[in-house]
Amino acid sequence: MNIDFADIVDGTVKVLVAGLLFGAGLPLLFTLGMRLWDAGSVHEDADGTMTLGKHAALWTAYLIFAIVAAAVVVGVLYITHKSIDHYLGIELF
Numbered sequence: 001m002n003i004d005f006a007d008i009v010d011g012t013v014k015v016l017v018a019g020l021l022f023g024a025g026l027p028l029l030f031t032l033g034m035r036l037w038d039a040g041s042v043h044e045d046a047d048g049t050m051t052l053g054k055h056a057a058l059w060t061a062y063l064i065f066a067i068v069a070a071a072v073v074v075g076v077l078y079i080t081h082k083s084i085d086h087y088l089g090i091e092l093f
Contacts, residue, residue: 022075026068033064 040058043051077084081092 022071026071029064030068033061033068036061036064 036057038053040053040055040061042053045051077092085091
């Protein structure tokens with residue numbers, strides 16, 4: 001029985017990178033999108049006047065939300081691609 005430590009380390013690094021990307025990266029992007037969405041929203045000042053937010057921040061937030069949603073959809077499809085191929089005959093990846 002030969003143990004290939006290079007393959008073990010390679011697999012461990014891949015899992016670690018994926019965990020950091022999806023475990024910390026996507027929530028970080030979502031949080032950034034929420035901050036930008038707030039900066040782009042209309043705010044009420046103390047004297048009751050309404051201040052218009054920044055349009056660029058709002059559209060950037062929408063773009064970030066679309067990226068996060070696409071990553072979630074791709075992740076779910078990747079997890080279920082064998083079932084989709086088996087039951088529907090659609091080969092995704």
